[in-house]
Amino acid sequence: MAFTSLAFFLFVPIVLAGFLALPGRMRLAWLLAASAVFYASYGIGAFLHLVFVVALAHAAAHGLERAATPAHRRAMLAAGVGGLIAALGFSKFGDFALAELARTTGMPELRTGLTAPPGFSFYVFMATAYVVDVWRGLVQPTGLVQTALQLSWFPKILAGPIERAGSILPQLGEAMRANPVQTALGLQLILWGLIKKVVIADNLAPLVDRTFAIPAYAPPMELLISLYFFAFQLYCDFSGYTDMAIGLSLLFGIALRENFRRPFLSLTVNEFWSKRWHISLGNWFRDYLFFPLTGSRGASALRQHLALLAVFAASGLWHAGQGYGVGWAFVIWGLLNGAYVSVEKMLQPAGRRFARRYPLVAGSSVMAMLRVFVTFHLILITWAFFRADTVENAVLILQRIGAALPEMAGLVLRYPFTTEHALGAGLIIALFSVEVLSERRGFIERLRAWPTALRWSAWYAGLAALLLLGRWGEGAFIYQGF
Amino acid sequence: MGLETKEADTNSATVALRPGRALLFVVVGLVLYALLFAGSELLARRMAAHNPVHRILTAQPDGQDWVILGASHAMPLDFQGFGAQITQATGQRVLNLATPGTGPLYHRFLTERFFATHRADGVLVVVDSFAFYSEQWNEDRFADSDLLSRTPLDARVLRLFGHFLAHGLDPRALLDYATGFSKINNHERFQPDRWEAEDNFDRTIRPSAHADNERIAYLYPQPPDAAVVARYLDELAALFAVARASGAEVVVIKPPVPARFAALFPDEAAFDAALGALLQREEVAFHDFTDALPDPGFYFDADHLNRRGAVHFLEAHLAPILTQVEAQPTQR
Numbered sequence: 001m002a003f004t005s006l007a008f009f010l011f012v013p014i015v016l017a018g019f020l021a022l023p024g025r026m027r028l029a030w031l032l033a034a035s036a037v038f039y040a041s042y043g044i045g046a047f048l049h050l051v052f053v054v055a056l057a058h059a060a061a062h063g064l065e066r067a068a069t070p071a072h073r074r075a076m077l078a079a080g081v082g083g084l085i086a087a088l089g090f091s092k093f094g095d096f097a098l099a100e101l102a103r104t105t106g107m108p109e110l111r112t113g114l115t116a117p118p119g120f121s122f123y124v125f126m127a128t129a130y131v132v133d134v135w136r137g138l139v140q141p142t143g144l145v146q147t148a149l150q151l152s153w154f155p156k157i158l159a160g161p162i163e164r165a166g167s168i169l170p171q172l173g174e175a176m177r178a179n180p181v182q183t184a185l186g187l188q189l190i191l192w193g194l195i196k197k198v199v200i201a202d203n204l205a206p207l208v209d210r211t212f213a214i215p216a217y218a219p220p221m222e223l224l225i226s227l228y229f230f231a232f233q234l235y236c237d238f239s240g241y242t243d244m245a246i247g248l249s250l251l252f253g254i255a256l257r258e259n260f261r262r263p264f265l266s267l268t269v270n271e272f273w274s275k276r277w278h279i280s281l282g283n284w285f286r287d288y289l290f291f292p293l294t295g296s297r298g299a300s301a302l303r304q305h306l307a308l309l310a311v312f313a314a315s316g317l318w319h320a321g322q323g324y325g326v327g328w329a330f331v332i333w334g335l336l337n338g339a340y341v342s343v344e345k346m347l348q349p350a351g352r353r354f355a356r357r358y359p360l361v362a363g364s365s366v367m368a369m370l371r372v373f374v375t376f377h378l379i380l381i382t383w384a385f386f387r388a389d390t391v392e393n394a395v396l397i398l399q400r401i402g403a404a405l406p407e408m409a410g411l412v413l414r415y416p417f418t419t420e421h422a423l424g425a426g427l428i429i430a431l432f433s434v435e436v437l438s439e440r441r442g443f444i445e446r447l448r449a450w451p452t453a454l455r456w457s458a459w460y461a462g463l464a465a466l467l468l469l470g471r472w473g474e475g476a477f478i479y480q481g482f
Numbered sequence: 483m484g485l486e487t488k489e490a491d492t493n494s495a496t497v498a499l500r501p502g503r504a505l506l507f508v509v510v511g512l513v514l515y516a517l518l519f520a521g522s523e524l525l526a527r528r529m530a531a532h533n534p535v536h537r538i539l540t541a542q543p544d545g546q547d548w549v550i551l552g553a554s555h556a557m558p559l560d561f562q563g564f565g566a567q568i569t570q571a572t573g574q575r576v577l578n579l580a581t582p583g584t585g586p587l588y589h590r591f592l593t594e595r596f597f598a599t600h601r602a603d604g605v606l607v608v609v610d611s612f613a614f615y616s617e618q619w620n621e622d623r624f625a626d627s628d629l630l631s632r633t634p635l636d637a638r639v640l641r642l643f644g645h646f647l648a649h650g651l652d653p654r655a656l657l658d659y660a661t662g663f664s665k666i667n668n669h670e671r672f673q674p675d676r677w678e679a680e681d682n683f684d685r686t687i688r689p690s691a692h693a694d695n696e697r698i699a700y701l702y703p704q705p706p707d708a709a710v711v712a713r714y715l716d717e718l719a720a721l722f723a724v725a726r727a728s729g730a731e732v733v734v735i736k737p738p739v740p741a742r743f744a745a746l747f748p749d750e751a752a753f754d755a756a757l758g759a760l761l762q763r764e765e766v767a768f769h770d771f772t773d774a775l776p777d778p779g780f781y782f783d784a785d786h787l788n789r790r791g792a793v794h795f796l797e798a799h800l801a802p803i804l805t806q807v808e809a810q811p812t813q814r
Binding site: 006456459460463464467468469470471472 | 507511514515518654657663666669
């Protein structure tokens with residue numbers, strides 16, 4: 001049941017009507033049943049994966065509570081977290097590893113037949129965080145219904161945000177209800193998320209898919225355009241989902257955390273990853289991998305850099321399991337980004353010295369724009385590894401674009417641009433304009449200040465964009481495959 | 483977009499819900515939607531020259547001698563004005579309602595819609611076995627946005643869609659048609675409704691086993707299933723009944739295809755036997771032209787007649803059929 005399907009547009013009002021009609025004490029069970037129905041629509045296998053994760057997290061959390069000694073607690077933590085991560089790894093890489101084993105040893109190839117269902121890693125990450133937070137004493141173990149609902153909550157189960165138990169569990173109670181402000185904001189977010197997904201991302205996707213399928217034959221100009229388009233396709237696809245997830249949750253009075261904050265306006269790669277892009281995953285890696293690896297804030301610079309690279313490599317490995325396929329390109333993508341952040345950290349003292357010596361230059365808008373431009377293009381290079389089928393193809397794409405760069409001005413003038421290019425560019429410019437405007441003052445605030453006629457016009461324009469330009473039924477969200 | 487939840491005071495319940503304003507918002511939205519629908523409908527009618535429903539609605543009620551039904555194999559008989567050539571050669575006025583990728587259920591729908599307001603002396607049904615093997619060419623085609631986006635709004639079509647729900651039509655197709663969603667959402671709204679293959683009508687194919695195999699895999703996505711074939715043969719029989727009740731004679735033909743291509747049809751003998759039994763029972767004239775033009779020089783791709791093939795087919799096979807049938811008295 002895709003978020004963009006008619007079935008989902010019927011499903012949500014039914015769930016909402018039941019939620020509003022039922023007494024508070026029955027609402028949790030109702031939402032859990034709705035979430036179970038939603039996820040079971042992806043198959044009984046998917047549902048059983050979810051049941052397994054919920055059962056393991058619940059058992060581990062209560063086991064930690066009951067453990068009498070520190071050794072028992074450590075054992076319970078290891079069993080819970082180990083079981084969850086093993087399940088994730090086995091589902092994502094099991095058959096790949098068995099195939100590699102058979103290929104290298106000549107043994108007959110075995111297959112588990114298991115594949116990670118949509119959103120698997122997202123709720124495994126949440127479950128892991130829950131168990132660790134119980135171990136750290138940050139949250140108390142909850143009842144089975146609450147544990148199951150926080151992990152399976154249907155608006156976010158496919159691609160996050162990766163919520164922490166500490167922030168979502170207190171909201172899951174009998175007092176759950178949305179006020180008109182939340183409802184209005186929720187509807188705005190759903191509309192904006194839909195526009196990002198079906199109008200922008202899905203209109204950029206066809207050209208990207210075609211070009212990346214034939215990197216050796218596509219003209220360099222087309223490769224470059226596709227790389228730009230892919231950056232915005234991925235952003236709109238993923239952030240569109242999380243906007244909808246946050247908006248849908250608000251209809252039920254549940255506030256999820258922010259997951260994207262205009263990432264392509266980042267001044268540095270570090271800012272991109274830590275504050276603007278998939279923020280909930282970045283925080284998860286920071287809290288449950290980076291900090292344990294560095295040990296303490298007094299860790300040596302070398303250890304911090306190595307931990308940084310390890311985190312980005314782990315992020316690359318996580319992406320490698322599904323989505324665009326199993327391959328080392330994702331690991332290279334992760335390591336490249338890790339290297340960028342490491343180098344930035346090393347250059348920070350020099351940057352501070354420059355800012356002290358030339359404060360006007362360092363603080364100017366031109367410098368800010370230059371930094372945004374450079375950061376965007378550094379990340380753009382890494383997207384080639386993210387999207388290409390293989391490392392070889394990613395290198396080929398970058399080589400062919402690089403070789404054509406000296407004559408790019410001439411190529412642009414001569415290139416036979418199509419309406420598809422024009423539509424894609426127009427959508428990107430429109431998105432970028434809204435994002436730049438929102439950087440200073442949130443769009444919601446601006447919207448609130450407008451007269452009713454203008455505000456309604458904005459709504460109708462958004463709905464008309466969905467009707468006239470939306471590509472409905474084009475497929476799943478990219479990140480639900482990860 | 484700056485829609486962060488923290489930016490808005492989401493916990494504030496000071497803003498009261500105003501049902502009157504919400505209702506006004508919905509009403510204005512519905513009016514705007516109706517305008518969008520009307521505009522899209524007008525545009526679709528202007529661009530929908532080849533849509534079969536559009537052809538029916540724009541045809542003279544009493545102006546046809548023959549109606550041709552079929553999938554893409556019957557379409558070259560109307561490419562680049564070839565319909566006029568048929569009329570010139572036979573003296574028969576022909577309305578070609580062939581639509582790519584359609585099977586007996588869709589053809590029955592077109593027959594019912596045509597004879598609801600029009601009459602013709604004969605119905606020529608061009609039968610392909612693939613169209614009897616899968617819902618993809620029948621029920622699913624009703625919900626295909628490519629077709630829906632070009633199908634003009636018509637009360638009788640709407641009623642027929644409702645009636646065809648009992649025949650397995652997806653309710654979403656009815657909803658889509660009634661709301662005009664596919665027309666409003668048509669990304670090729672400014673492109674004329676035509677099959678690009680028409681541009682190849684004067685070309686000749688260079689045989690390719692790979693292309694043949696790909697085409698067969700596309701046409702026959704599922705293995706033949708006798709129960710499925712029987713279901714669609716029933717739809718064909720229902721089509722016969724509708725046409726005959728309106729006084730039209732029915733003739734069924736199998737279209738010519740290259741010999742190489744015909745050899746790839748899965749289980750064609752079983753299909754021929756089932757079709758033959760139905761036609762015998764219904765006493766419908768049948769001509770199997772599968773092997774009539776085996777030379778690939780008569781085709782512009784793996785299996786569609788080019789102009790040379792169409793001329794040859796018209797002169798040698800089609801013209802005698804179109805000129806020998808006389809109108810029958812209307813039975814209803």
